[in-house]
Structures are given as structure tokens and as C-alpha cells.
Amino acid sequence: MDLIKFLFRQSKQLFFAAGLFAALSGLCGASLIAVINEGMRGSVASLAPKFFGLCLALLLTRSISQIAMLRMAQDAVLGMRIELSKRLLDTPPQKLQKLGKPALMAILTRDIETFVGALQIAPHILTDGIIVIACFAYLGWLAPSLFGILLATLIVCVVAFGVAQQIPFALLRQMRERLDRVFRHFRDLIEGSRELQLNKQRGHLFVDQVLAADVRALRDLSIKGGTSYTLITNVGDMMFYIVIGVMLFVVPLWLPQDAQTLATVTVLLLYLVGPIGQMMNAVPALGQASVALRKIRQLESDIEAQPLQREVILEPQPGSSTATLVELRDVCHHYHNESGETPFMLGPVNLRIAKGEVLFICGGNGSGKTTLAMLLLGLYQPESGGVFLHGQSVHEGNVDDYRNHFAAVFADFHLMEYVLGIDPAAITAQADDYLKKLRLDRKVRLADGKFSTIELSSGQKKRLALLTAYLDDKPIYLFDEWAADQDPAFKKVFYQTLLPELKAKGKTVIVISHDDAYFGCADRIVELSEGHIRADRRQHRDYAAAAA
Known part of the structure; x- marks a missing residue:
């Protein structure tokens, strides 16, 4: 029946x-x-x-x-x-x-x-x-x-x-x-x-x-x-x-x-x-x-979809402050495990991220780095407090537009063979250049918006995921422990080539990293401990020191 x-x-x-x-x-x-x-x-x-x-x-x-x-x-x-x-x-x-x-x-x-x-x-x-x-x-x-x-x-x-x-x-x-x-x-x-x-x-x-x-x-x-x-x-x-x-x-x-x-x-x-x-x-x-x-x-x-009036987060109005791009105000979030227990709480977190800033987030295992990243990306919703873009509150009606401001490579990323939503003719030359820099040009080609293969080692897949995010050309980039399992040569390309290029284009970059040898590449470092911001310090960018 x-x-x-x-x-x-x-x-x-x-x-x-x-x-x-x-x-x-x-x-x-x-x-x-x-x-x-x-x-x-x-x-x-x-x-x-x-x-x-x-x-x-x-x-x-x-x-x-x-x-x-x-x-x-x-x-x-x-x-x-x-x-x-x-x-x-x-x-x-x-x-x-x-x-x-x-x-x-x-x-x-x-x-x-x-x-x-x-x-x-x-x-x-x-x-x-x-x-x-x-x-x-x-x-x-x-x-x-x-x-x-x-x-x-x-x-x-x-x-x-x-x-x-x-x-x-x-x-x-x-x-x-x-x-x-x-x-x-x-x-x-x-x-x-x-x-x-x-x-x-x-x-x-x-x-x-x-x-x-x-x-x-x-x-x-x-x-x-x-x-x-x-x-x-x-x-x-x-x-x-x-x-x-x-x-x-x-x-x-x-x-x-x-x-x-x-x-x-x-x-x-x-x-x-x-x-x-x-x-x-x-x-x-x-x-x-x-x-x-x-x-x-x-x-x-x-997973029933709730009909919402989708809204667009507008660019800041003329005359308004543009210093802060993304802001977290008193954000709290509990992590629930499979048994329903809440062994960890992030927050309250107050954090401002400026346009064109390169921000490093560091901290020990279990300090809340990935949870903070998910909140910044709009993939987790705060249980209290709020997330703001250009001073406008992010909520269910505009969270899709908010997320569209980001490109990310997660620690447990999934690589897709198609590069969708981008004009292939506009990115082919750029892709070829970065395939060479990442030493993937002999294994992979990008043609008609599709990689010739994704049957690669885990490190090579992560490099290809980095390229995909780079080609997205979004205002904000987030990289979660990207360099953790990369060779020194590729770490150097990431920290000293990719990040400065994104910075020069006016992009905002958020990097979750343990590579203290490259902390000199950051405009600012935020350190987490047990779900709270323990330190938030600005520093003079020194690429030469970072390369040493």
C-alpha cells in the first residue's frame, strides 16, 4: 500500500x-x-x-x-x-x-x-x-x-x-x-x-x-x-x-x-x-x-529541510568600519560524544579577524582548534553568542551565503575529481603553475574542470586539495593542519609562497598549525587551551626568519 x-x-x-x-x-x-x-x-x-x-x-x-x-x-x-x-x-x-x-x-x-x-x-x-x-x-x-x-x-x-x-x-x-x-x-x-x-x-x-x-x-x-x-x-x-x-x-x-x-x-x-x-x-x-x-x-x-527566506550578507556600507571582517562574540559550543555526554566546551570565545590578516591558531590536542574552525566556517552553530560578518549577524537565513565566503582544507579532507563552479579556461594556466610548484605536474592534469586522476598518496592528495581551495578564489581561507604530514619542501611552498600570495590578493587566511618554525609568517597568533583563548598576540611578519 x-x-x-x-x-x-x-x-x-x-x-x-x-x-x-x-x-x-x-x-x-x-x-x-x-x-x-x-x-x-x-x-x-x-x-x-x-x-x-x-x-x-x-x-x-x-x-x-x-x-x-x-x-x-x-x-x-x-x-x-x-x-x-x-x-x-x-x-x-x-x-x-x-x-x-x-x-x-x-x-x-x-x-x-x-x-x-x-x-x-x-x-x-x-x-x-x-x-x-x-x-x-x-x-x-x-x-x-x-x-x-x-x-x-x-x-x-x-x-x-x-x-x-x-x-x-x-x-x-x-x-x-x-x-x-x-x-x-x-x-x-x-x-x-x-x-x-x-x-x-x-x-x-x-x-x-x-x-x-x-x-x-x-x-x-x-x-x-x-x-x-x-x-x-x-x-x-x-x-x-x-x-x-x-x-x-x-x-x-x-x-x-x-x-x-x-x-x-x-x-x-x-x-x-x-x-x-x-x-x-x-x-x-x-x-x-x-x-x-x-x-x-x-x-x-x-533531515527535513526547513523552508527559509535565504538572505545575502552585504558588503559593509560606505563609511562603516572595515577593520573587522569576521567576529565571534561570546561564542560557546559543547561537544557531544556518541553517548550524549558533553566532556568538552569551547568558550566563551571573543575573536576578531581583520580583512587581509594571516591568523595562526595553535594549541595542544583537544584544546578546541577544530571546533573553533567549524564555528568560524559556519558548519557548527553557536549555542550562545554570535558570529558576525561585516558586522552583520550570521543566522540560519544567511549562513549559506556566509559559508560561501570561505575555502577550506580540513585535516580529514575529502578530495573530489571535479573542480566545479569555476570557469576551466580561467584557471588552467594557474593550475598548471601550482601543479609544478607542488610537484604534481607529472602525475595530474586539470582539463575541462576535472583532474586526470586522484589516485595519489595521502600527501599528494592533500596538495591537490590545497590547489582546489586556492583556485576557489574566496575572500577567506582556512587550512586545518595542512602541513602536518608534508615534506619540508612543500611546507616551505605553503608558508612562504601560497600564504604571501593570498595575503597580497587581500585574502584573509586562517591556519591551524603546530609548525612553530613558521610562526613568523603570521600577522597574529591565537593560542587555545582547554576551550579558551590563552594568548592572542600580534607580531611582525618575518619571512626570512621563518625560512631559516
Whole structure:
């Protein structure tokens, strides 16, 4: 039922068109039985054109119905994928972290593919259902008493089937929950492969005890659910044959029927074995699709986009102070771990960053540097206090425009092969120059807005991410521990070539760094300790000293 509602909401016109031709297909199927019934009475020659004409009509109407349904289903899945992607893009990072990458990947891959599989069989289910209804209508016209008995019997069977399938359906829900855990283990296996390979004993224990336990549980649930559906479906098939036997051999004993009517009813019921069997065999796939759709709907609810009046943060008005570009006023933010505890709080932080300033942020591990960076970027929202750009408060309505002022390379960056939103012709020469400076020109080329490869070492990927940020040409740049794992030569390029060039262009640069040897490259250094600013000092920039 959820599947039908979903399809109906996507395109009422296509849904009705598919239903109309499915109805015509069902009528053609029932008419074929009527023609066969007449043919069994002897008028064969005159019925040949009608029979073959109905065969052609059945082919055309069924095909049109299924193609319309297929088009509607694929359009619906396309819209679902794009809409989910857009909502994920608009979802705050903290909420995405709470949902978890494994659960998100399971929904975006397995659940949507399961739903697609169900949509692919939906056209066949629709046409088979219409054929069954049309044939039953013909049976009701042909033998009302037999139809009444058959209908009552089938109602009992359908109710019994609905009750019985609750058991495997519950198992399907358990399977889906277990799948989230399996995806989480697969993520650990892939992202933690180096650590697990470094300690083979730990790696084997992880696979044999942790991963294998949930995979076996998933297998057991799959077997139980599949076995339950198999037994229920086979019993249902057999019950239909038993109904045929009752109609043919038992009912005539107390409700006599002429031989021709019994023969027609038997042919009709045998004809329905195929459509009804296909509908029953589709029940497991529909059950899985129902569970998948609930997961997808739950995700849509969790990341439901709130309609906001988007605002643009204007440049400062003539005559106003331009000394401060970004400002944090009494900003506080708690870090929540997975158990809901709040072991760390940043703030209150008061910080002003001037246009064209090169600011270094330093401090020990756990001092709050990355949290401060996320607040500056607008990816975390302050729990109290406020963030300001050009003296204007940043809030939900204008945070997108605020973020658009930044280009960043995170410590746990993700490199994409496409450089989007930039005219390729305008940046090719500049990209080639920096590929040479970063010693990537022999491995990577930028052509038509796409890198020729991103299959590089971690250090090379980080250099390429730096180039991508540089090409963005944003007013403010933030680099989180970019130079931490780079060779001295590339550190020198970063601190003594890139930063001065950005400064000369009037860019504001924020660098999270432990490289005290290059602190002379900063206009100002802010030191964090336990979530508070311990020191904020300006200094004379000395590139020569930084190079020594």
C-alpha cells in the first residue's frame, strides 16, 4: 500500500494511464477465456480473428501499462535520489554525524536499490492484479454461485496470508537493523585497514568475532525470513490448487453444475494460477521494499529541510568600519560524544579577524582548534553568542551565503575529481603553475574542470586539495593542519609562497598549525587551551626568519 501511495503521489497522470491500460489488459485476458469457452463449444472458425485480435490487444495494453509504470517508477527514484542528496547537502554536519555514515550509506545504496527492485516488478503486479479482477468478474457473470463460494474461500485465504506474513515481515525489519551494524563494520574494515593490518591478530579477531557475528546473524535472519516467505507462498499456491479441486470435484456434489460451466471455470482458474502465483512470489520483495521505504522516509524526516527566506550578507556600507571582517562574540559550543555526554566546551570565545590578516591558531590536542574552525566556517552553530560578518549577524537565513565566503582544507579532507563552479579556461594556466610548484605536474592534469586522476598518496592528495581551495578564489581561507604530514619542501611552498600570495590578493587566511618554525609568517597568533583563548598576540611578519 505504501508503494502504491508513493507512485500515485509522483505522477497522477502516468498512474492513471498505467491503471487504464492495465484494466484493458485484464479485460483482454478475461475475454480470451470467454473466446476459448466459446471455442470449446464448437464455433472455432468464426472465433479465430477475435482470438488473435485479443492476443494482439493483450500484448499492446500490457506493454503500454508496464512501460508507463516503469517510466513512472524510474522518474520517482530519480527524484528521490536527487532530493535526498540535496537534503543531505543542506543538513548541518552535527546532524549528519549523529545519523552516522554507515546508516546513511545503507539507505543511499541498499535501501534505494531494494526499493528500485520493487518498483521494477510493480508494473507486473498491477497488470496481474487487473487480470485477476477481470477474470473474477467474468466468473461472477458466468457462474454467480460458484463465484460466491470462490470469493469467500479466497477472502479467508488472503486474511490468513496477511496474518501469517507478519512473522517474516518482522524478520525483515530485524534484518534491516542488523544491516546497519554490518555496514558499520565494513566501514571500520576499509578505513581502518592499515591499523588492522599492522596488528594481524587484532585484524583477525575483528573479522572472526565482531564482523562475523553480525554477518552470521544477518544470514540467519535472512534464512528465517526467506524460509517463512517460501513456506507461506508455497502453501498459498497449493491452496489455490485445492480451491480448484474443491470447485471441480466437491461443489458439484451438493450444487450441481453443467459440464461446460465446470470446464470453463477450471480453465479460468488454471489461467489465473500464473498471475496469482507471480503476485504471491512478489510479496517478499514488496516486504523488503516497505521496510526500505520506511528507512528512507525516516531519513527524510530526520533531515527535513526547513523552508527559509535565504538572505545575502552585504558588503559593509560606505563609511562603516572595515577593520573587522569576521567576529565571534561570546561564542560557546559543547561537544557531544556518541553517548550524549558533553566532556568538552569551547568558550566563551571573543575573536576578531581583520580583512587581509594571516591568523595562526595553535594549541595542544583537544584544546578546541577544530571546533573553533567549524564555528568560524559556519558548519557548527553557536549555542550562545554570535558570529558576525561585516558586522552583520550570521543566522540560519544567511549562513549559506556566509559559508560561501570561505575555502577550506580540513585535516580529514575529502578530495573530489571535479573542480566545479569555476570557469576551466580561467584557471588552467594557474593550475598548471601550482601543479609544478607542488610537484604534481607529472602525475595530474586539470582539463575541462576535472583532474586526470586522484589516485595519489595521502600527501599528494592533500596538495591537490590545497590547489582546489586556492583556485576557489574566496575572500577567506582556512587550512586545518595542512602541513602536518608534508615534506619540508612543500611546507616551505605553503608558508612562504601560497600564504604571501593570498595575503597580497587581500585574502584573509586562517591556519591551524603546530609548525612553530613558521610562526613568523603570521600577522597574529591565537593560542587555545582547554576551550579558551590563552594568548592572542600580534607580531611582525618575518619571512626570512621563518625560512631559516
